[in-house]
Amino acid sequence: MLVNGKWAADWQPVQGTDGKGGFVRESAGFRNWITPDGSAGPTGDGGFAAEAGRYHLYVALICPWASRTLVARHLKRLEKVVSVSVVEPALSEQGWRFATPDADTGARFMHEIYTLAAPGYTGRATVPVLWDKQRRTIVNNESADIVRMFNAGFGALADATVDLYPDRLRDAIDALNDGLYHGLNNGVYRAGFATTQTAYEQAFHDVFDTLDRLEKRLAGRTFLVGSQLTETDIRAFVTLVRFDVAYHGLFKCNLRRIADYPNLSAYLKRLLAIPGFRETVDIDHIKRGYYSIKALNPSGIVPLGPDVPEIAEVERRQAA
Ligand SMILES: N[C@@H](CCC(=O)N[C@@H](CS)C(=O)NCC(=O)O)C(=O)O
Numbered sequence: 001m002l003v004n005g006k007w008a009a010d011w012q013p014v015q016g017t018d019g020k021g022g023f024v025r026e027s028a029g030f031r032n033w034i035t036p037d038g039s040a041g042p043t044g045d046g047g048f049a050a051e052a053g054r055y056h057l058y059v060a061l062i063c064p065w066a067s068r069t070l071v072a073r074h075l076k077r078l079e080k081v082v083s084v085s086v087v088e089p090a091l092s093e094q095g096w097r098f099a100t101p102d103a104d105t106g107a108r109f110m111h112e113i114y115t116l117a118a119p120g121y122t123g124r125a126t127v128p129v130l131w132d133k134q135r136r137t138i139v140n141n142e143s144a145d146i147v148r149m150f151n152a153g154f155g156a157l158a159d160a161t162v163d164l165y166p167d168r169l170r171d172a173i174d175a176l177n178d179g180l181y182h183g184l185n186n187g188v189y190r191a192g193f194a195t196t197q198t199a200y201e202q203a204f205h206d207v208f209d210t211l212d213r214l215e216k217r218l219a220g221r222t223f224l225v226g227s228q229l230t231e232t233d234i235r236a237f238v239t240l241v242r243f244d245v246a247y248h249g250l251f252k253c254n255l256r257r258i259a260d261y262p263n264l265s266a267y268l269k270r271l272l273a274i275p276g277f278r279e280t281v282d283i284d285h286i287k288r289g290y291y292s293i294k295a296l297n298p299s300g301i302v303p304l305g306p307d308v309p310e311i312a313e314v315e316r317r318q319a320a
Pocket of ligand 1: 001060062065066124125126127128141142143
């Protein structure tokens with residue numbers, strides 16, 4: 001991680017804990033918003049008006065948080081408005097690395113983008129990052145905000161027929177998102193990075209309680225909230241699609257696979273068939289990325305399995 005703008009070499013073990021072996025995720029440091037007219041959004045400063053070609057999104061394809069923003073970018077048809085670059089799947093000794101120096105900034109590592117924006121930055125150099133090429137700064141590095149900006153911040157530059165956070169569903173979306181974050185999106189991380197048996201077991205039960213609830217909720221419904229696709233489906237998707245290949249093994253979430261839940265696996269298949277979802281999934285990056293986390297897998301050996309039909313289908317299409 002960065003400490004006062006300098007890369008601290010012993011960053012790998014420096015995961016936040018709550019003193020009882022529970023994993024604590026750091027909150028994001030840049031919280032400005034892109035808006036149609038450049039006025040300030042719910043947090044941060046103004047001055048970030050929607051413009052084609054001005055903003056750039058840095059992602060890792062292993063990362064579920066970054067992948068949320070990629071799905072939203074596709075669904076809102078912002079592919080030609082916001083450019084993207086993808087870091088290498090495995091974390092290096094200096095965190096996320098670009099395979100070739102970044103075109104806009106010349107950076108070789110993601111942490112250099114952070115220090116360009118804030119020379120004295122202290123914190124983890126996480127993805128996703130939404131970068132402003134004009135002001136040469138980070139607009140925002142919180143995926144939940146970036147999804148909402150893509151949904152509503154780009155005005156006429158985005159597809160107005162798609163609304164991932166409709167007014168009338170907001171309360172239901174917010175309520176479900178909270179449970180999903182704690183029990184699933186971050187729940188798998190709490191299980192994987194727990195350093196005590198008690199913290200692991202708590203997270204493990206939260207994860208499978210949440211999956212059981214989702215399985216029931218999906219009986220007879222197409223999407224999680226209302227009758228339309230919303231950001232809640234994107235949030236569920238990014239964790240579900242990684243579950244059997246990464247979290248079941250590496251994060252020890254091994255009571256059941258998604259493939260063992262009929263409704264959840266049908267739902268995952270349904271989402272994969274919607275243009276904008278499958279394009280963001282790279283099973284090879286996901287596997288190599290997660291299994292490169294040295295603290296959890298010192299040998300770096302990447303498992304060959306599992307054999308899951310939905311995953312095999314994604315891989316087959318990518319190879320074609
Ligand atoms: N709050 C962030 C979390 C992003 C996050 O934790 N990204 C991970 C990858 S999945 C990361 O970049 N980790 C590098 C690190 O912690 O050093 C968001 O949702 O955007």
